[in-house]
Amino acid sequence: MIFTADLDRTLIFSRGRLTESPAVVPAEYRLGEPYGFMTPGALAALRQLQKKVLFLPNTMRGVEQARRVVFVGDGSCPYLAAQNGLYLLYNGELDREWSRRVAAVVHGLPLSLSDGVGRVLSDLPGIQCLSKQYEYLAVFFVEADAFDDQVCGQLAEELAGSGWSLVRQRKKLYLFPAAIDKGAVLAYVMEREGDDHTVGFGDSGFDLPMLRVCETAWSLAGCELEGGEWGFPIRFSHAPAQAGTEEVLTDLLHAL
Structure with a gap:
């Protein structure tokens, strides 16, 4: 199984995006200071998921920005998709075939x-x-x-x-x-791994191509996707922000 998720406002939250409760712990550091947060339960559940499934962080961030996140920068994610799918790393190195495909698309425009x-x-x-x-x-x-x-x-x-x-x-x-997005890079990883059993978790319009590719799609209560008609089913958490993230990750872990 592949679990793919956005980072910001999906898995981790800046101080301004947090709700008053539940309590959180740092999950990202910037210049040595805590910058991104999640609940202890969410972080523990994600760590367990990383041991049981192939976890693909799929983010708009650049590679170095993504590596500030503790569960990305510690090398426990074999894959990292950055800049909306334009870059794919495998074991810390650019995937040459994906880079070739992206370059061919862009140079042909x-x-x-x-x-x-x-x-x-x-x-x-x-x-x-x-x-x-x-x-x-x-x-x-x-x-x-x-x-x-x-x-x-x-x-x-x-x-x-x-x-x-x-x-x-x-x-x-x-x-x-237009031809390269979070869904396109996920489809490539699924092809590379020979695995079409995929669960996605995202919060914004940039995540829709990724979620559309997935067998099961998750999102958060209160995010911009809630209430929209997207042409495929999305499951939403009951709680918003960091509590919703813990809810989704815990449910995924229990479902394995």
């Missing part, structure tokens, strides 16, 4: 990432700045008061014709190749 970034900066009102431009992914900060969702939708349609997805999530706007 009629529009380069740099040109796409230029379109966003020139054509879309309300962009505060280009935050990061990686090899295959660009992240922008949004000025909420000046941002024009209608213009963004029109630009997204145009960019989609050239193979690029433009997606806003709160204060950030992401530009990435």
